[in-house]
Amino acid sequence: MKPGQFTYHAPRELGEALELLQEFGDEAKVLAGGQSLMPMLNFRLARVDHLVDINRLGGRLGEPRFDAGTITIPALVRQRQLERSEETARVLPVLTEALRQVAHPQIRNRGTICGSLAHADPAAELPSVLSVLDATFTLVSARGTRTVAAADFFLFHLTTVLEPDEILLEVSVRRPPPNQFSAFREFATRRGDFALAGVAALCEVDGDGVVTECRIAAAGVAPVPQRLRAVEGLVTGSRLGETSASEIADAARAEVEPTSDIHASATYRSRLTGVLVNRALVDIRTKQEAAHA
């Protein structure tokens, strides 16, 4: 398949890219890694008149920043680049775990973190991870800059708060405290496929091993990453392992309302969510015990 006709723009300055997006509005789309956009254009599931390729902006946009209080991932950081980063594995292990399960290495070589977030596929791994990390999204346009919390960024299937003239410039998360442990679990029919369901989980524990904060988000079971508030409530205030796996699984199943498709039924997906939540919590407990051994 071939895409419809479009005019290709390759600006070298951010300001130039923003002017193009402002000028062409709805008729334009940003091209980052192209790993979702190009297949959609080729299959004619999407059409654009102007493609604004941001890859030549390079420089600062291609390097993650690990500052004292914040970790920032700009628009051109590739998924594979972060997956291979030792610093990321040390400070944000949940991101490394999730990235290893995104598609295949060839796709991760080109695909960007911000592109995956802007694309907002409900089955994608990264939106749920950045949701539990309480990330802040920085959106820039010729009109100015605004920041949006992860909880407000995703609106619906393939839909975010990004306006047609905006670029997701970067996403940032607070540097996690040493008492924070996290895990990502998913199940896909074949390695590299989009998951039937996935779970990102994060717990902070006090000196007695009691969970003081818990954030869990599921992927693939709702149009946007779904926080599992009832499960978070069950886990918070007790030690990991104290609440039974069946109680946690029941709570997770009751919270999600997935839909059926050719890959899996709604019932299967909700049961799977319960299993994955428990697996993620076991991973977290194992990491916590290893840290205190």
Ligand SMILES: Cc1cc2nc3c(=O)[nH]c(=O)nc-3n(C[C@H](O)[C@H](O)[C@H](O)COP(=O)(O)OP(=O)(O)OC[C@H]3O[C@@H](n4cnc5c(N)ncnc54)[C@H](O)[C@@H]3O)c2cc1C
């Ligand atoms: C065979 C295959 C399997 C895959 N499997 C998975 C999987 O298991 N899990 C998964 O999560 N993903 C999967 N993907 C998708 C892949 O991760 C993409 O790389 C990712 O979704 C999009 O990133 P990108 O940089 O390629 O964005 P692009 O394809 O360039 O863009 C995607 C969309 O986001 C917009 N966009 C991109 N960057 C920005 C920005 N900075 N600001 C504003 N808008 C922007 C574009 O305009 C477009 O609408 C798969 C892709 C393929 C082809």
